[in-house]
Amino acid sequence: MNKQKKDILTKEMLEELMDKNNWVDYDGSVFVLLESAEGDADRYGDLVYKARAVRIGDDFTVDDEGDWKVPAYQVLWYPKEDWHPEQDPYSDPNDDSDACDWDHPYDVQALDYTVWLLQ
Numbered sequence: 001m002n003k004q005k006k007d008i009l010t011k012e013m014l015e016e017l018m019d020k021n022n023w024v025d026y027d028g029s030v031f032v033l034l035e036s037a038e039g040d041a042d043r044y045g046d047l048v049y050k051a052r053a054v055r056i057g058d059d060f061t062v063d064d065e066g067d068w069k070v071p072a073y074q075v076l077w078y079p080k081e082d083w084h085p086e087q088d089p090y091s092d093p094n095d096d097s098d099a100c101d102w103d104h105p106y107d108v109q110a111l112d113y114t115v116w117l118l119q
Contacts, residue, residue, distance in 0.1 A: 017032050017034070023053075024103065024105050026075070026108045027108070029108075031055050031105075033053045034053055035052055037075070037077060038051070047079055049077040049079075050075070052073070053072070054073065058071050061114075068116065070114060071111075071115075075105045076105055076106045076107045076108070077099075077105050078100065079096075080099065083098060
């Protein structure tokens, strides 16, 4: 049985995320980030930052139970080549705010689940 995490998003939440600039433009589409980017390892062991998102303009679907859904995506960023906080004795090792070019993601990938929307 496929147990899927149920993420719920309201119209007000989406508007608030947009107001807070929690979105990126990628390949002509606007993606609203549902979470802060978190560091992880890619398949080669390199650091990559990931955040789940929804795309503005995607069609909503309604399932048999009347739930509204929209496709989810994963936005990816790789650190800038010149980002080396370990070389700066004054840098905060937990501060990755300068790690990536956050306005320009490396890639956006469709995820195999949807986000539930409350009307």
